Amino acid sequence: MMIGEVAEKTGFSVHTLRYYEKIGLLPETLRDAGGRRVYGPDVLVWLEFVERLKQIGMPIRDRVRYAEMRAQGDSTISARRELLQTYRDDLAKRVASLSETLDVLDAKIATYETATKCNGASQ
Amino acid sequence: MMIGEVAEKTGFSVHTLRYYEKIGLLPETLRDAGGRRVYGPDVLVWLEFVERLKQIGMPIRDRVRYAEMRAQGDSTISARRELLQTYRDDLAKRVASLSETLDVLDAKIATYETATKCNGASQ
DNA sequence: GCTTGACCTAGAGTGCACTCTATAACCTAG
DNA sequence: CTAGGTTATAGAGTGCACTCTAGGTCAAGC
Structure with a gap:
């Protein structure tokens, strides 16, 4: 190629x-x-x-x-594993946090929808 | 403050x-x-x-x-909702993709652990 | 044989989101 | 009354990760 x-x-x-x-x-x-x-x-x-x-x-x-x-080569395998492990753990936290943010956004969007339906009042 | x-x-x-x-x-x-x-x-x-x-x-x-x-103020509520909606949908995709990556990393880490246990051979 | 398009190098430029510097004013404690 | 800490402004500098430019080489098709 x-x-x-x-x-x-x-x-x-x-x-x-x-x-x-x-x-x-x-x-x-x-x-x-x-x-x-x-x-x-x-x-x-x-x-x-x-x-x-x-x-x-x-x-x-x-x-x-x-x-x-x-x-x-192979001599670095455990160092590579450690590096990945660090990022993996961080990623797991981030995914959890982003899921939470997803809920926050959904809630916000829901309030906007309510506000629109109630004809531009509130928020 | x-x-x-x-x-x-x-x-x-x-x-x-x-x-x-x-x-x-x-x-x-x-x-x-x-x-x-x-x-x-x-x-x-x-x-x-x-x-x-x-x-x-x-x-x-x-x-x-x-x-x-x-x-x-209120006149922009629907525009704001749309903006958030776009990012929300994108976020949902990203969370899914990151979860997948989490699995990829776990698999990779697992192979490294196997490689270490088998005394530095393979991969 | 000449044009076209993909490739090459070295190095400059870009956009993002801060982050810091220089210089100065203000307020509080000792 | 002075030293130290927090605040202010304008504007320069930073780090990241590309992204692009200039100026060139090379191979294939018309």
């Missing part, structure tokens, strides 16, 4: 993919005779996971740290 | 509170003889809600827009 195809399949822009390589979030790839990046299919799996880490709010520095440990 | 007390009670910094006023996220307050801001207790309730909107990822521009509509 060329970089454009990876971009299309993952939703990351070509610019972003090169940027990710520069900062170490993507490993350096093979190049073809013309100097272009050639990716194997594994990169899609990795990028999907990176997207998850991004989604949960892991800052890019930690994503890079994770990527670096991954590149170092 | 002076600004420092509001900061302490809400978790927003003094700088942030003044910034919020400047951009219209907080209404302009009364001042005492020395030109200092004096807040009523209502501001705490409002800031708590603002914090919720921030937590769900509503960009500050929309938070300001919401604040401005709120200041305009």
